[in-house]
Amino acid sequence: MNEAPCPKCESLLQLYLDGELNESEAREAEAHLDGCGYCRRQYRFERAFRAYLRKTLCEEPMSAELKVKLTALRSDASPGDCL
Numbered sequence: 001m002n003e004a005p006c007p008k009c010e011s012l013l014q015l016y017l018d019g020e021l022n023e024s025e026a027r028e029a030e031a032h033l034d035g036c037g038y039c040r041r042q043y044r045f046e047r048a049f050r051a052y053l054r055k056t057l058c059e060e061p062m063s064a065e066l067k068v069k070l071t072a073l074r075s076d077a078s079p080g081d082c083l
């Protein structure tokens with residue numbers, strides 16, 4: 001198994017997480033995740049992070065300060081994501 005950083009598929013992974021791949025591209029990404037430990041870890045982390053952000057932004061009362069921090073952390077996350 002190749003454990004080296006895999007910058008080539010990082011963009012593919014982001015698109016996969018965003019659900020922007022077509023069916024065959026998504027299959028390709030899944031096959032790659034099966035064989036690439038680095039991307040699998042990245043994927044798990046990103047997915048957990050996004051789930052956490054969504055939960056935090058949508059379900060839990062939060063100080064404006066924390067909201068700003070979280071939003072700054074990931075510019076693509078905003079309270080609008082849960083609508």
Ligand SMILES: [Zn+2]
Pocket residue numbers: 006009032036038039
């Ligand atoms: Zn990879």
